[in-house]
Amino acid sequence: MFQNILDFLMEYGYLGMFIHSFADAVIFxxxxxxxxxxxxxxxxxxALWIATVGYIACLIGTPVGYLIGKVLGKSVLYKILKKExxxxxTEMFQKKGEVAIFIGSFTPIPFKVFTIMSGCLKFPLWKLxxxxxxxxxxxxxAVGFLFYFYGKMAENMVHNVSLYIxxxxxxxxxxxxxxxKIVAKRRQLKIxxxxxxxxxxxxxxxx
Numbered sequence: 001m002f003q004n005i006l007d008f009l010m011e012y013g014y015l016g017m018f019i020h021s022f023a024d025a026v027i028f029x030x031x032x033x034x035x036x037x038x039x040x041x042x043x044x045x046x047a048l049w050i051a052t053v054g055y056i057a058c059l060i061g062t063p064v065g066y067l068i069g070k071v072l073g074k075s076v077l078y079k080i081l082k083k084e085x086x087x088x089x090t091e092m093f094q095k096k097g098e099v100a101i102f103i104g105s106f107t108p109i110p111f112k113v114f115t116i117m118s119g120c121l122k123f124p125l126w127k128l129x130x131x132x133x134x135x136x137x138x139x140x141x142a143v144g145f146l147f148y149f150y151g152k153m154a155e156n157m158v159h160n161v162s163l164y165i166x167x168x169x170x171x172x173x174x175x176x177x178x179x180x181k182i183v184a185k186r187r188q189l190k191i192x193x194x195x196x197x198x199x200x201x202x203x204x205x206x207x
Contacts, residue, residue, distance in 0.1 A: 069119025
């Protein structure tokens, strides 16, 4: 059934890519990757435009998926997606919501799991859109650039692109978040230390 839908959307080119990518962030269980690749294969010179259309549609669909989760709750996920996808995404969110969204941009888990779950768990919408904008850009444009530069030869390379991205980009993101946490802790210690010194100085002056 899903293949028939993909074949139908492919006939509409850019519009089909827009519809699929939008639905990918809202309800459709097949990632937009599976339409982006065959469309890029037809005309590799247009691969970056196809990536851009998919990327924009995904960002537009992200708050819609968020709203569905906020209004209907997680139960809607169990009706349209595999339980293991939902359980895996839930575990990611419980550990660290920001990292879950980044990782969700590269894994086979449909992105709608993360948009809807963000709404269920009342994760800040602006953070969801911000992190999704970075993560989905990497995914869409990695495929787009491969086809743009390597043409139809990229077909043999692109199926492992998620793994390559996961192994290179995600560790960098985790390191960045770790550094951010360390800097925040040091800043907090400086503020607390300055407060203690000011308190001591005030006591000395009062004497």
